[in-house]
Amino acid sequence: DAKTTQPPSMDCAEGRAANLPCNHSTISGNEYVYWYRQIHSQGPQYIIHGLKNNETNEMASLIITEDRKSSTLILPHATLRDTAVYYCIVSINNDMRFGAGTRLTVKP
Amino acid sequence: NAGVTQTPKFRVLKTGQSMTLLCAQDMNHEYMYWYRQDPGMGLRLIHYSVGEGTTAKGEVPDGYNVSRLKKQNFLLGLESAAPSQTSVYFCASSFGLFEETQYFGPGTRLLVL
Numbered sequence A: 001d002a003k004t005t006q007p008p009s010m011d012c013a014e015g016r017a018a019n020l021p022c023n024h025s026t027i028s029g030n031e032y033v034y035w036y037r038q039i040h041s042q043g044p045q046y047i048i049h050g051l052k053n054n055e056t057n058e059m060a061s062l063i064i065t066e067d068r069k070s071s072t073l074i075l076p077h078a079t080l081r082d083t084a085v086y087y088c089i090v091s092i093n094n095d096m097r098f099g100a101g102t103r104l105t106v107k108p
Numbered sequence B: 001n002a003g004v005t006q007t008p009k010f011r012v013l014k015t016g017q018s019m020t021l022l023c024a025q026d027m028n029h030e031y032m033y034w035y036r037q038d039p040g041m042g043l044r045l046i047h048y049s050v051g052e053g054t055t056a057k058g059e060v061p062d063g064y065n066v067s068r069l070k071k072q073n074f075l076l077g078l079e080s081a082a083p084s085q086t087s088v089y090f091c092a093s094s095f096g097l098f099e100e101t102q103y104f105g106p107g108t109r110l111l112v113l
Helices: none
Strands: A011-013 A020-024 A032-036 A047-052 A060-064 A070-075 A084-092 A102-107 B004-007 B011-013 B019-025 B032-037 B043-049 B065-067 B075-079 B087-094 B109-113
Touching: A011 A020, A011 B065, A020 A032, A020 A084, A020 A102, A032 A060, A047 A060, A047 A070, A070 A084, A070 B109, B004 B087, B019 B032, B019 B109, B032 B075, B043 B065, B043 B075
Parallel strands: A011 A102, B011 B109
Antiparallel strands: A020 A070, A032 A047, A032 A084, A060 A070, A084 A102, B004 B019, B019 B075, B032 B043, B032 B087, B065 B075, B087 B109
8 A cells, every 4th residue: 555646657748847746645744755766677766755845856846735645746858768657655654655656658 | 886786687486496686785875675566566665674684574575584694785585486476676775764765776587487
């Protein structure tokens, strides 16, 4: 039970922003939201994480709602190499549960 | 830095055979993890370690044993392999426990016939 809900798949046009939603309505006050991605069965790759505030790094931006019950990962200019499965994770009792994720396909 | 490496990359076992998967990291991380990933599913935590000489159970520990004799190595053992253990196994390491970025290895594909 991953405690997060993500759409199973999404498409995005190359060069456009990809917005990946995640619901985590049972998140507790001290749990972080993490995003990882997995490209073609390679090991997962860390993208970004946050607690309350919005976060940005060289890969992506993370927008967390004020009530923390949902978040959105934004890839500002998606490329074909961003095609992957994206996992939204919140830690539960000190372990991280990966759900099925969202399969993002970036199309030319 | 090699990061996190896993040995072997691929293995075929017969039911009842045993084997050990090796994970090594050169980042001086205290915490190490073993996950399995079945087709179309996310990763599930098997066991983890919070430091040399320590191990703890994760979400799906049955049928596996682990050892952390050296800080840089985390071994996953299958004493009597079963077809249900056919999976891709990923090792990861981190500075902090769970709430820190985990660095993953390339995976070991195991087929149990």
